Amino acid sequence: MNDIGKSISKRKQLKQKLNTFHEDRPFIKAQKMDVPKGLYELCPTCERTINKKTNIKNDYICSHCGNHFRMRAIDRINYIVDNDTFIEKGIGFITLNPLFQKGYEEKIREYKKNTHLDEAYIYGYGKINSKPCVIGVMDSYFLMGSMGSVVGEKVTKTFEYAIYKRLPVIIFCASGGARMQEGIFSLMQMAKTSAAVAKHSKMGLLYISVLTHPTTGGVNASFASLGDIILAEPNALIGFAGPRVIEQTIKQKLPDGFQRSEFLLEKGFIDKVVHRKDLKNVLAKLLTFHRGYNR
Amino acid sequence: MNILEKEKKLSALEKQIDGLGNKKSVEKLKIEIENFKLNEMTKLTAWDRVLLARHQSRPKAKEFIDYLSPDFIELHGDRLFRDDPSIIGGIGTIEGNVFTIIAQQKGSSTEDNIKRNFGMPHPEGYRKALRLMQQAEKFKRPILTLIDTPGAYPGIGAEERGQGQAIAMNLMEMSKLTVPIITVIIGEGGSGGALAIGFANKMLMLENSIFSILSPEGYASILWKDASKAAQAAEVMKLTAYDLKDFQIIDEIIKEPPGGAHFDKEKVFTETKKAIVETYNKLKRLSGIELYYQRNTKTRNYGFLQRFNYDNLGGIKNDIHKDFGNR
Numbered sequence: 001m002n003d004i005g006k007s008i009s010k011r012k013q014l015k016q017k018l019n020t021f022h023e024d025r026p027f028i029k030a031q032k033m034d035v036p037k038g039l040y041e042l043c044p045t046c047e048r049t050i051n052k053k054t055n056i057k058n059d060y061i062c063s064h065c066g067n068h069f070r071m072r073a074i075d076r077i078n079y080i081v082d083n084d085t086f087i088e089k090g091i092g093f094i095t096l097n098p099l100f101q102k103g104y105e106e107k108i109r110e111y112k113k114n115t116h117l118d119e120a121y122i123y124g125y126g127k128i129n130s131k132p133c134v135i136g137v138m139d140s141y142f143l144m145g146s147m148g149s150v151v152g153e154k155v156t157k158t159f160e161y162a163i164y165k166r167l168p169v170i171i172f173c174a175s176g177g178a179r180m181q182e183g184i185f186s187l188m189q190m191a192k193t194s195a196a197v198a199k200h201s202k203m204g205l206l207y208i209s210v211l212t213h214p215t216t217g218g219v220n221a222s223f224a225s226l227g228d229i230i231l232a233e234p235n236a237l238i239g240f241a242g243p244r245v246i247e248q249t250i251k252q253k254l255p256d257g258f259q260r261s262e263f264l265l266e267k268g269f270i271d272k273v274v275h276r277k278d279l280k281n282v283l284a285k286l287l288t289f290h291r292g293y294n295r
Numbered sequence: 296m297n298i299l300e301k302e303k304k305l306s307a308l309e310k311q312i313d314g315l316g317n318k319k320s321v322e323k324l325k326i327e328i329e330n331f332k333l334n335e336m337t338k339l340t341a342w343d344r345v346l347l348a349r350h351q352s353r354p355k356a357k358e359f360i361d362y363l364s365p366d367f368i369e370l371h372g373d374r375l376f377r378d379d380p381s382i383i384g385g386i387g388t389i390e391g392n393v394f395t396i397i398a399q400q401k402g403s404s405t406e407d408n409i410k411r412n413f414g415m416p417h418p419e420g421y422r423k424a425l426r427l428m429q430q431a432e433k434f435k436r437p438i439l440t441l442i443d444t445p446g447a448y449p450g451i452g453a454e455e456r457g458q459g460q461a462i463a464m465n466l467m468e469m470s471k472l473t474v475p476i477i478t479v480i481i482g483e484g485g486s487g488g489a490l491a492i493g494f495a496n497k498m499l500m501l502e503n504s505i506f507s508i509l510s511p512e513g514y515a516s517i518l519w520k521d522a523s524k525a526a527q528a529a530e531v532m533k534l535t536a537y538d539l540k541d542f543q544i545i546d547e548i549i550k551e552p553p554g555g556a557h558f559d560k561e562k563v564f565t566e567t568k569k570a571i572v573e574t575y576n577k578l579k580r581l582s583g584i585e586l587y588y589q590r591n592t593k594t595r596n597y598g599f600l601q602r603f604n605y606d607n608l609g610g611i612k613n614d615i616h617k618d619f620g621n622r
Contacts, residue, residue: 098542098599099533149598156595178486178508180518183532184544187508188597190487191494194466195594202471220459221447221487226467240459240487241449249449259454269457 003053004039011074043067045235061276068233068276070213072115073122073139076172080280081126081135088124090157093150095119097181104181111142119150120175123158125165129284131291134162136171140214144176147219151179152189155223159196159207168206168287173224176242177217190222197226206290208283211238211261211270225269229286231279232261232270239264297526298343301335302554336554339503342526344535345511347503348482352557354564356383356398356441359481362564363439363571364389367396372423376456379420381412381444382492384427389439390572395431397424397492398441401482415448416488418461424492425465428472435583437475437575440492445510447488462491469494470591473583477574479567480504480536480545496590497574498544500536501563502551506544507534544597547574 040049046065055062059079060069071079077086095118097104112118120143123136136158138145147155155171162169178186200207209227213236220240224230232238239259247254257263264270274282296304308328315321339347347353360367364387371378384397399416402408424440431438447458469476469492478495484506500506508514511529516522539545549570552559581589 092602094601096599096601099531101531149600153598153600180508180514182599183508184506184534184539184542185597185599187486187490188544188594190462190490191466191470191594192597194463195470195494195591198467198470199591201467218487221462221491222466223463225457225460225463239454240447240462241454246449246451246454250451254451258451267455267457269460 003057007053007056059276066234066275068213068235070140070174072141073117073137073172076137077122077124077126077135080128080172080283082128082130085127086124086135087126088122089161090123090154091118093118093153095148095150098149098185099181099183101181107143107181115139115142117142119148119154120145121147121151121154123154123161123171125161125167128170128280128287131284131287133168133170133287134158134165136169138172138174138219140174140176140212143179145174145219146176146179147186147189147193148179148182149185149189152186152192155189155193156196159193159200162205163200163203166203166205168208168290169200170208170210170283171223171227172210172212173215173219174212175215175217175219175224177219186218190218193223194226197223201226201228206287208286210274210279210283212236214238216240216242230269230271231274231282232264232272233276233279234261234273236261238270298336298339298346298555305331305336305554332553340526341529341532341535342511344503345505345525345529347555348505350555350557351403353482354556354560355403356400356443356481358560359441359479359564359567360385360387360396360398363387363568364394364396370427373419373426375422376419379412379417379423380410381414381416381448382420382424384423386436389568389575392575393436394439395427395436396439396441397427399444399489399492401443412448414444414483415446416444417448417450417453418456418458421447421461421465421491425461425468428469432472432474435474437477437578438472439571440476440478440495442478442480442484442489442493442506443482443504444485444488445483446485447491462487465491466494470594471587472590473587475575475578475581475586476590477571477578479549479571480506481567485510494590494594496578496586496593497546499547499549499567499570499574500539500545501549501556501567502536503555504536505534506536506539507532542599 039052041052043050043062045067048064050062060071095108117139121138126135158169207227208229209224211224211232215224215238237259238261243254243259261273265273312321312324367385367387369383369385381400383400387394387396399414400411401414402411428438476495478493478498480500482504486509511525512522514532515524515528536548540548547570549566552562556563
């Protein structure tokens, strides 16, 4: 119990640190979604129960089979970025309800409360092994990390900020696709973000996209697949259409490992599958290789 | 009563004319038919427009191309894997201007539909489109794209060949082009599959066509867990031409005769041609960089959001509701 308490208070401190940059954001002291509902959870691949506190200590990797669990954006930043170097940018976007969907605003409010994020995406300036870059992280716990107007705007801003500062961009993608509740506006974010990548690329700057579980739909069909270097975490679901949709369309069962990172590596759409433990070092190395071109 | 039922009623009324010998009653019936057309067939709900956009006899891309540019030469293949028949690409003249024309083609019969894969392109289709667009860039030809697809094809082969990557690449490369791109949505415009050839300087849309993030059926089944609520979903999704014009996603609406485009194809074709030529004459004046800039600024402004600052504290939401309240 003590260990859990410690990890929670550590996360609280981290969140407070992030929140100092914008005190307008509602900060609720109660940790709702972060506190595991049970003490144990089931690993989907080896089907063993694992203690949540060891899981958190282990950077959300199953100690038995090495399954990568989904990681929260804040934990990801804490893990990848050097201590005390992350500065969040693009704060204060308000998600609106363009199609007047019933219950959408309440849903967003609830997710905001529970995840302590404005939206399913945060970005900012940070250092990886003391190499500066712009880092964007999507949070799949926020409405499945879907891309609405605000997420699209923030992704575009990521690239614009990077162009302004002449910095490389690293984006950790984790998304179910475009956000249906915002209708056509979400769809147009695909064009917007892709155009932003094109501009960034034209300046001769580096863009590394890291695909994590899951990257599907509109995000996969826009900025996620446009990286100069595309990395992926092991066994992540990556594809345009979801497996259920494909099964319904072709009316047959999909083969094992279909649309997983290793499958895509074999088909030639990913540069490298990187274990989460090595990710920081690999990214740092890649940044060093491209240092000369970041003028 | 949805539009298809109304259509059946109309044809039943028209059949009645043949049975009548009396001149007076024929006149009376004709007036009734006219009134029915004007009053009933023009009152369309969003779901009616969805049905019209998917109508079997709605003019398909090939018919449009045959009318717009009689000297059209089709070019095949993506030079990488195979030729995708669900995307037609080629070169032709419209009113003396040479265009690269790219279109998504649905079949008009079942056999044709199977060949065309119901208008759902594979990645090689998008790569063919990209190849032709880059060719157009090389020879400084304007590009015309016609959109009519339920969406990109979700299948094993398509995923293996990188459907997402193909669409993303199209979007990125289209943003860099320095030639005018005109897009006309002539039927269904479904999700990323439609947008992949629709990153345009000017986007035109036929009155009864739709452009949406996914099909109303998919929307209803994902959000409400009930695919039969599709008609209700269509109303909520704001996918008709008039809604999109309000949102400033599209630039112009091309009128259709009452009851849909298939009632008077010739008229729709001439209207479309007129709109395309007019738009092209406007875009022709801009230089390459201006076109690039126009396309990118237009895209940059897509989105419906608000940034927090102390000036707009309180009541900002209400203001926006006011602006869009009349749609």
